[in-house]
Amino acid sequence: MIKLFRNLFLVLVVAALVAGCRSDESEGRVIPQVSGYSFDPFNLQPSDKDFDGDGVLNSKDACLYVPGNDPKLCDSTVDSDGDGIPDKYPAIEPYIFKDMVNSPWDNCPDDPNEKQEDLDGDGVGDACDPDIDGDGTVNEQDPCPTDASNECDPDTGNPTYDPFDLNPTETDLDGDGVENSEDPCPRVPGFNPAHCDAKADPDGDGIPSVYPSIEPFLTENKAGNAWDNCANVANPGQEDFNNNGVGDACEDSDGDGSNDISDPCPSDPTDSCGAEVPEDVVFACTTDGSSSFSPMLATDSVAPAATYTRIKNCLLDEALCGVNNPNYAIDGNSNSSAEIFNTNLLGISSVALGVQVAPNSDFIYPSANRIGILFEDVPQLLELGLFNNGGIQVRTLLNGEVQQDSGGELGVALDLLGLSQIFGLDDPQYLLFRTSKQFDAIEIYSGGFKLVSLLERFRVRQVCTSKTPLPTP
Template sequence: MIATPAFLAGCNSGDSDGRLPLDDTQNDDDTGTPPDDPGDPPVLNPTDEDLDGDGIPNEDDACPRVPGDDPALCDDTVDTDGDGIPDQYPAIEPYIGDGLVNQPWDNCPQVANPSQSDLDGDGTGDACDSDQDDDGVLNSADNCPMVANPSQNDENGNGIGDACDPGIEDGYSCSVEGIYSPMLANDADTRAMTSVDATHCLLGGGDLGSLLCGVQNPGYLTDDDTDNAAVIYNSDLLGLSTVTLNVSTGTDFVYPAGNRLGVAVRNAPQIVQLGLLTNGGLQIRTLLNGEVQEETEGSVGADLDLLGLSQVIGGDDFEYLVFETSLPFDSVEIFSGGFELVSLLEELEVSRVCAAKEGVAP
């Protein structure tokens, strides 16, 4: 027989034999009268086999979730929804010592919820909380009911908010509150910044290039206006001119392996149809500490896997080039140059670069 710890029972019960007896060592005389100080509350050690930790296995415990073996502690007079959690804390230890007696216990007293899960920590259990993530949008209308997203952004329009949409089958979604978020200068995690290498532009290039080759408004790539775009231009058709636009983290933040990188560009279908991502005319690269990790041409490091095209909402004719990455990175580089560059792509507009801050790809 398993010994039971001492509890002070404070409710009348028709099954008094099931109550935990007073510890004789707590009596101050031979009359059995409890002292003013009943001593330390019992030590409970909850486990999966003994949920309340009172030393009585669940299968033998009249109230598996309430310390003690008294069915009156969890019958329908004190547990309205019958989930094993009383509506209020009963007058037993350790609740007497903790000053919890008659305070609310069940966070959904009218709805059975033995797990007592409370996602937003507002004191109302998920089972009866009309706004589980506490974002101000009721569950019935929330496109991410388990993830706070008060703006309800849904860039790909598939009915699943960006904040909880990890897939790309219905279109890549990128937003500040989303799983995939843009690399922005005002992002506290990344403090993204841009740089341009136009030193190999035809006819001499300065920091931003020459009349025939360079980058206009590189800072537009990391501002929070999604309608803005940096413009990479390169009129060289002989492979003599190259220009690179880089966006990198300005902190120690590193994007994890197993990611999906989205680069929003204009004329994306044309880029893919002409094979410009594999013939050297245009390359997307990921880097870590200045070293190339993966790229679309695949000649350095591992090959950056193009998953396809996806629309970007809010920008005319912009689409995402979506890549699956397998290595961590802290910067993304867009390179224009090579012998296969064609006149149709003398200008390439790039509005943003997005990735997940936590790994998502299988």
Template sequence: MKLNNLNLPLILLFTALLALAGCEADSSGDGSSVNGGEQNVDGSGNGSNDDGSKEFDEDGDGIPDNEDSCPATGNDGVDADADGIDDACDGQVSNQDDLDGDGVLNGEDNCPLIANPDQKNTDRDLYGDACDIDTDGDGVDDKVKNSDGTFKAKPAADGGDNCPLIANSSQSDRDGNGVGNACDTDADGDGVDDKVEASDGTFSVLSVADGGDNCPLQPNANQLDSDDDGLGDACETDGAIWDQTDRDGDGIANKDLAGNDISDDNCPTVANPNQEDSDGDGLGNVCDADMDNDGVNDKTDVDPVVMLPLVGGDNCPYVPNGADQAGVAGVGNQTDTDGDGVGDACDRVNNIEFACGVGEQFTPMLASDSQIAAVASVDESACLLPALGGLLCNVSDEGNVIDDDLANFATIQNTNLLGLSNVSLRVAATSGFAYPGHNVIGVSIAEASQLVKLGLLTNGGLKVRTLLNGEIQEESDGQVGADLDLLGIVGLLGGNESEFLVFQTSKRFDSVEVVSGGFQLLSLLDEFNVHAVCASKTEVQVP
């Protein structure tokens, strides 16, 4: 067939179709996308690199999978905690949930702005050691907070705590080396250790048998002990009998080796190893009849050795509020506005306005409170006539005092004779939390005014005590501690009026105990209902 016999238009049409078919083949032959290989029509963004290798972006956020720490989640590269995982898919830390980036979420972090992954909290308060200016909770600061929110150590020379991890409010430093006796392995500085520091930062006495100092507060590098009784000659007068240099046995000498009085012990006949002296008059609190030096006695010397509380004495034994303070605004001469027996100068709560409930400053100790995780327990071991099976002395339904229904109650029953029968109800925090010392405890008891009429609050038949790690700290009858009171008042409990026994504290605690017992000639069946035990999680200041 000759070309000149073909139809020229037909030849041109055939050529165009062949060219179009070639273009379609090229578009699918190398796997590139319709828009030049930058993004597939499905948005997956899988294309080619300049070297011809494949590039994958599963989430389509513009960051290749091999560079994307969140390959399956769209993200913008923000990594607030700098852990290498973008916030968009960081399960542990997202955005502002962990401000200090220590791996502990803000709501659980006891120092949310200062990194402390170990969450160490020596005094078991609301703040971790890293952001607690008083780490051991003894009232003496060991850190200063900077304007930018960071903290720096406060040297002992500038008034800082000389034992920042061991409570020692007295700051006693026998050898004057800037390290308090409580955490100084060689308290008297004679080169012979008297304590051993454990790996957890606590200290234990090093016995003489193990090479410890036989006079821990009296320098005696030679450790001479003439009578070999374990007490060095330096702190023993005759080498044979009880050492008169320390007559009260508190470890602080009051006589030298010649028998002359020396001024080391501020209460030479009453044991007071901490040497607390609130008014700085050189006389320790335990033997000072007027601890705040305001002219109103808080003790009376009924014995040459023992100082006992004086009934009707100073209503603020640690805070001056005597006649010479009458001109101070809000203080006056023993002024007691709410009539609770605690002077305004040191009263941390107005009894007339006291309230306890969820959302109040004073909250009930509940099992459901994760910060407290309260448990209730009973001690009937000292009940009278236990053979009767607790019929005359018992606590029933103790769990009701820590449940969320504040109308529920535990019942305490006791028949007492000469103080021979005792029963107690204890509510304790089990989470490791300890309440601050400057506090007010409110025990909600049905018909508390009836207890007053029965005289249970005045003759020791009923008392409230605080404990820390199982050790009694203070009791409402004044046998332990001071500046304590126990009254019946009206307040709120879960929106309902209830009567409270109010107990003002000064020492840290993790447990509260309500005790029926004490000396009574005869008490027929004492019975009362306890609804709840309330306290403040933060320190309560004087208004």
């Protein structure tokens, strides 16, 4: 009887061990030593650099998708199409444990398809599926073989779009629903490559010489009218500083031999517009025309302003890094203000309020200029920023590229008068910054090295500058 109980106890112990080894939980699982693996096949860690997660980088792995480094697991005898995916699951762990050995793996074993795309999820890869979208119509007879709803352009297979409800974005410039990288004509609604081929777009900048005869241009009476303002010179930005319809890339307004797009002073053959602003130019920001300096306003008919915010490396909660009411800086009311706040540790985090010429305007501010920033509580700001290279900073930009930066990133041309003097009337007060390069945007930001700043705040009521070149000395 004792022997019987002992044998029964051993059987129960062995059964418990086997059950533990085959549990779906990794805790307590015995890694099979007979395999000789140097990795745990039950705890694979796939990544972009190690597809099968076996600890061997793709660049050194004999089989990218099969755990282990045995070339026999993915050679031509087991991978008929040579795409790295075996036709069937091999007899190794973890496939033995999961009862997957010899089950189909490659969903198109005779057609290379490393990514194993399967749009309709029927187990047959798109590379060999006679009905890719699973709508019951074979690809050859399907007007939209990758769209089960058949809501596509039957000529191209691309999605349909409403030409009167386009939604342009940076990744879809024409707003027709197809990203630029996939669109044969990124700036022309639709997917007809003839609209931007060499005949339609001789300079190859993606903008046809004339508007094609398609909607919405037909309804807008633009079809056949000039589109590219430099039809024979590539200029995808369509810059036109004087708004005369001729692009800067093919116009030399001042006749000095430099086209406007590369001329620092396109309306001045002496190029003196880049000269330093004279000391005796008095800064006074008004809208009555009595001064050359005026606020950047959303309602400006010549250079309408818009705002944006830029936050980088906020180490704490984003509630402690940001800009409140950014549009208050361009509303024309000097009693309202946009507030920039930032928790700055070792100069890592940066919060910027950008004021730029609106996208629908081609206006560019002249180079010899002054920027006036109307602040609330300026003395405190100066105290914060003087001795630690932190606090308020200003930079100018043109077409998104930094031109001058008080933080020192691009150098020396920005004269930081404002950090040593305050100009203006008793109230309001301005910090002044000199510029010597053209710009279409100004960023006021909290940044620079500080050992620690628990919370840095300052309020921007108004941003002012001149629309015309200032007089030379």
